[in-house]
Amino acid sequence: MALSPLNQRRWRNFRRNGRAYWSLILFSVIFGFSLFAEFIANDKPILVNYRGDYYTPIFKFYPETAFGGDFRTEAIYSDPEVKCLIDSGGLEVCFDDPEGIIDEIKAGTFEAEGFERGWAIWPPIPYSFNTSVDRPGAAPLPPNGQNLLGTDDTKRDVLARVIYGFRLSILFTLLVTGVASLIGIFAGALQGFFGGWLDLVFQRIIEIWSATPSLYVIIIMFAILGRSFWLLVALMILFSWTGLVGVVRAEFLRARNLEYVRAAKALGVSNMTIMFRHMLPNAMVATLTFLPFIVTGTIGGLASLDFLGFGLPSSSPSLGELTLQAKQNLQAPWLGFTAFFTFAIMLSLLVFIFEGVRDAFDPRKTFS
Numbered sequence: 437m438a439l440s441p442l443n444q445r446r447w448r449n450f451r452r453n454g455r456a457y458w459s460l461i462l463f464s465v466i467f468g469f470s471l472f473a474e475f476i477a478n479d480k481p482i483l484v485n486y487r488g489d490y491y492t493p494i495f496k497f498y499p500e501t502a503f504g505g506d507f508r509t510e511a512i513y514s515d516p517e518v519k520c521l522i523d524s525g526g527l528e529v530c531f532d533d534p535e536g537i538i539d540e541i542k543a544g545t546f547e548a549e550g551f552e553r554g555w556a557i558w559p560p561i562p563y564s565f566n567t568s569v570d571r572p573g574a575a576p577l578p579p580n581g582q583n584l585l586g587t588d589d590t591k592r593d594v595l596a597r598v599i600y601g602f603r604l605s606i607l608f609t610l611l612v613t614g615v616a617s618l619i620g621i622f623a624g625a626l627q628g629f630f631g632g633w634l635d636l637v638f639q640r641i642i643e644i645w646s647a648t649p650s651l652y653v654i655i656i657m658f659a660i661l662g663r664s665f666w667l668l669v670a671l672m673i674l675f676s677w678t679g680l681v682g683v684v685r686a687e688f689l690r691a692r693n694l695e696y697v698r699a700a701k702a703l704g705v706s707n708m709t710i711m712f713r714h715m716l717p718n719a720m721v722a723t724l725t726f727l728p729f730i731v732t733g734t735i736g737g738l739a740s741l742d743f744l745g746f747g748l749p750s751s752s753p754s755l756g757e758l759t760l761q762a763k764q765n766l767q768a769p770w771l772g773f774t775a776f777f778t779f780a781i782m783l784s785l786l787v788f789i790f791e792g793v794r795d796a797f798d799p800r801k802t803f804s
């Protein structure tokens with residue numbers, strides 16, 4: 437679908453803003469990789485070939501008995517016996533010396549009746565965000581070839597948790613910011629366009645609602661209902677939508693008496709068409725100016741709640757919880773450096789992108 441001339445001009449302006457354009461590319465690459473986190477960091481193989489049949493453990497549950505084992509629970513694919521069963525085609529000799537048999541299979545010297553070699557394709561990082569690393573020493577463990585960013589205080593791979601945590605933070609932020617912005621823009625447009633008692637009543641409601649201590653309300657609700665992702669999303673939206681109301685309201689109050697609005701009313705154009713087709717585009721510059729603050733505030737709010745222990749469930753890969761671990765383990769500086777650079781890169785890229793979007797929508801901005 438071809439872009440309109442106006443949107444083509446906006447895209448050209450955005451591309452000429454080098455900082456915003458390259459930030460968008462870099463962020464898209466990082467976020468794109470994180471969307472496929474299960475293929476990058478997982479304690480389950482991507483694909484398994486066992487006796488000529490193919491299995492996809494990252495998508496489906498397979499008991500150990502499916503590979504010739506004894507248990508009906510899910511196969512632990514990192515276990516030497518399970519690896520041997522897959523590689524040897526389910527031979528019972530794997531229960532005696534699995535690692536030795538695996539070495540023989542790799543060397544091509546293994547021979548046995550019924551032997552049918554299998555294989556498994558593993559992700560580059562053989563750990564998920566909640567996998568306990570089998571590595572000697574007291575946690576947290578420093579970075580090495582096995583764990584590029586070390587482990588946390590429960591021996592979970594930090595790099596895997598950063599990949600999953602980055603994806604969770606961005607998806608949470610996009611969801612909260614998108615819904616809250618729609619509500620805030622709609623409420624501000626109604627206030628500014630109609631004014632009068634509607635505007636007066638709405639302003640008093642917003643003043644009371646904005647004064648409500650959101651952090652305490654979230655903590656109380658979690659104490660009553662328990663912590664969950666969707667409950668946190670709903671609560672964050674309830675306290676975030678007011679951020680754009682004042683800006684949109686002011687733009688609509690200014691524009692509702694302009695000539696093109698009066699002309700549209702005289703021609704019988706509906707109020708909704710005037711508001712969202714004619715007036716809203718002119719209010720987008722001021723609206724987009726505040727979006728970076730909402731985005732960074734949402735990420736910061738999620739990290740703060742996780743840091744305090746009142747955010748996402750403890751089983752979730754949380755960047756705020758990583759920051760708390762860095763505070764509690766000052767002898768492990770890799771935790772603090774990882775948390776700092778993750779937040780710094782993520783927030784900087786998002787702010788640069790939204791600055792470029794804001795300038796692209798501003799007709800007064802041009803780039804050489």
